[in-house]
Amino acid sequence: MLRGVELSAPAGSIVALLGPSGCGKTTLLRCVAGLERPDGGVVRLGDRVVSGPGAFVPPERRRVGMVFQDAAVFPHLSVARNVAYGLPRRDPRRDERVAEALELVGLAGFGDRAPATLSGGQLQRVALARALAPRPAVILLDEPFSSLDAPLRAELRAEVRRVLAATDATALFVTHDQEEAFVVGDEVAVMDEGLVAQQGTPSQLYELPASRRVAAFIGDANFIAGTADEGVARTVIGPIALHGPVEGPVEVMVRPERILATEGDGGTVDAVEYFGHDAVYRVRLDGGGSLRSRVIGAPRLRPGARVALAFTGPPTVAYAAPTPPAEPATSVAAAALS
Structure with missing residues (x-):
């Protein structure tokens, strides 16, 4: 329809x-x-x-x-x-x-x-x-x-x-x-x-x-929680420049090829996906959650490797973080009566 x-x-x-x-x-x-x-x-x-x-x-x-x-x-x-x-x-x-x-x-x-x-x-x-x-x-x-x-x-x-x-x-x-x-x-x-x-x-x-929704449908995308202020979002992988006005809690859209993974501390490589022309690292972050990092050609890192992650691209877009749903009134009433 x-x-x-x-x-x-x-x-x-x-x-x-x-x-x-x-x-x-x-x-x-x-x-x-x-x-x-x-x-x-x-x-x-x-x-x-x-x-x-x-x-x-x-x-x-x-x-x-x-x-x-x-x-x-x-x-x-x-x-x-x-x-x-x-x-x-x-x-x-x-x-x-x-x-x-x-x-x-x-x-x-x-x-x-x-x-x-x-x-x-x-x-x-x-x-x-x-x-x-x-x-x-x-x-x-x-x-x-x-x-x-x-x-x-x-x-x-x-x-x-x-x-x-x-x-x-x-x-x-x-x-x-x-x-x-x-x-x-x-x-x-x-x-x-x-x-x-x-x-x-x-x-x-x-x-x-x-x-x-469009970002998730078009290609591969990471969504990284952060706080935006004056065109920059503070995130677990460092500051990310933003395209367009947005303030407060956000989800920053970052394509995997814009995330550089190097030896260091910040996360652990859980898996490596090799496609011939490129490869993707699945990285488990120390603070929780995971990100995907894409490299051209053969992968140099193996599962279990410790890595640091950094954003390497031009300004990207961010979306206002979803507001947690309010507690249903019926739940509050039930708690008060219990």
Whole structure:
């Protein structure tokens, strides 16, 4: 369910809709496509209102192309006939448009092939070519790589970004994968419980998340208790410069790569996670709690090592510490009577 969504996509840009299952990503996409009619609000494609009070333009008249999770390629039609499906039969440039779309997605010469002879990645390229052939103003992609294995997903998402940029079409790309959203999207809109919690460039979302929920969803984050005063938070790992005005008890968001772990006193390495390109130390603090520290390449510390931790990054964000819940009145009354 959507509730008061505010989303903008600059002309010619790719905006990734990122969020967990059930947050409203696909519903929003269907409202833009005209497959769902919103109860309220306005949907504009360029200067044209396609959904709003007293107005509703049907899907076929919106100039919107859509690519689904499962490609939805017609098995009884050739590749060329699949791509031509959305083009007018009497268009004199029909064959030319099909050939252009196939070349754009790297399938030139595949027009006579049957879908059954193609790989999963090639089928998704056919679906993208079919969406692009009518030259829509907007392309909508609903988790188009979810059924592919990891190496193919990485290859195809880079290719899709190249293709979309070449067409200069505006695109909305739905995904629950943060890495995918950051690679494909010029901007990323994080959805949470039917709302757009924050929209911005990938670097803005990663470095300056607007809320603790966004910070926890985007990448890996430590939340360190501290006290903020005049732009600096005092914490167990030392002073941390803050971005934005905040005072009093806070939780400071620190990415693991911004925490330097060196031999010393302050905590103990409980575990080491090695990923090849980097490694993460899980450090148990002497005063309680734990933090994650990321290093590039092979780890130098082993479990059991004593370490000191320090913040090494630019100013980061902090959020007001949650207020402990008040004691319920019924509990107080019961105590007084006991």
